[in-house]
Amino acid sequence: MSAILFNKLSLRLLQATAAGLALACGAGAMAQDYPSKQVVVVVPFAPGGTVDNVARQVQEALGDRLKQTVIVENRAGAGGTIGTGTVAKAQPDGYRVGMVFDSYATEAHIYPNLAYSPSKDLTGVSYMVRSPMVLVVPATSPHKTLQDYINAAKTPDTVSYASVGAGSSNHLAAELFHETAGTSALHTPYKGGGPAMTDLMGAHVDSMIASLPLVLPHVQAGKLRALGVTSKARAAQLPDVPAIAETFKDFEIYSWVGMIAPAQTPAAVLKRLSDDVNATLKTPAISARLNEGGFEVVAGGPEQMNALVSSESQRWGRLIADKKIGQQ
Incomplete structure (x- = not known):
């Protein structure tokens, strides 16, 4: 290898090393000062x-x-x-x-x-x-129990459910529930839990499987009725509401x-x-x-x-x- 080529390669290596050190030092300084x-x-x-x-x-x-x-x-x-x-x-x-x-x-x-x-x-x-999640219906819903809801959903296109969007846990939990129960329901997606809750309490949509924290205040206020929870055991906050796993073994979603x-x-x-x-x-x-x-x-x-x-x-x-x- 010629001396000129060796020197050029050495220079490039030094430049790359220096750049790497500068980047590392910069990241280190950023981390040390964070947040500023x-x-x-x-x-x-x-x-x-x-x-x-x-x-x-x-x-x-x-x-x-x-x-x-x-x-x-x-x-x-x-x-x-x-x-x-x-x-x-x-x-x-x-x-x-x-x-x-x-x-x-x-x-x-x-x-x-x-x-x-x-x-x-x-x-x-x-x-x-x-x-855990909770299957809820409006307080005015005719479905008083989980079995009432299942019976109604056996007729196609008669029950609807809300979600916060395609692929959300609300959506997937409902699909898994209906697959497990051998029933079906119409999907109504919303842009967030707030709008979905508003329409659910107004009975513009029939049901929703939503997170316990989202529905708990409305259940306690009598605006929604809880039919089942998706944890293996009953939730401490809703001890009178059955776990869906009591009807369908091993049904569990968080x-x-x-x-x-x-x-x-x-x-x-x-x-x-x-x-x-x-x-x-x-x-x-x-x-x-x-x-x-x-x-x-x-x-x-x-x-x-x-x-x-x-x-x-x-x-x-x-x-x-x-x-x-x-x-x-």
Whole structure:
């Protein structure tokens, strides 16, 4: 090898090494200074739903831990993919992150032309909370029991159910329920839990399988009637409501909420944010309030969130393919 060629190769190696060191130092400095400005948490659903509920409960306390203002930004539409898309395209610096519902795990199955890849463009920050779901009907519904509802749904196109979008746990849980029961119902998607609840209480739609925290206040107020819960055992908050598993063995579904960030966010930033989110969730006052509302605090880290998304994607992929569930 000539001396000139050797020198050129050496120079390039030095330049590459220097660039790598600069990048690493820059990421390290970013992590050390994080956060130095307000943090925006995108909720990809309308106000009033489950994800928005959790976000509002941790917003102030999380800001206190981060020593920066935390802004909750609602960006609803397309089953949560519009708001989540803004997180996927954000700078990977920890200043624009998202909170997602269980529907996040099925987006790639539902939207084949999704503008981002949940597995490549985004990563977990925290597996925050989970809750059982509840089959509810309006208080004025003629269906007094789970069996009443099953009997009615045996006649095609006579019962409708609401969801927060195609591929959401509301949608998939209802499809799995009707598949298990040998019944059918018409799907009515909404842009969030809030609008769905409003129409359900107004009897504009017949039923919904929704998260316990979302429906509990309305059941307690007598505006909705609970027919069954999707946990293996009865929920402590609704001890008189049977578990669906009492009728259909091993029927078990949980709704969940987690936090995500752009995939290239420095590990140290993810750790700081995850640690502070999870510490906030474990704060006695906040944990108690969430539990009273029907949530179970999980407070899992990035690895647990990523593992959850992967397992849920695999679990529901079969049903989505079998039922040909897509954009509706």
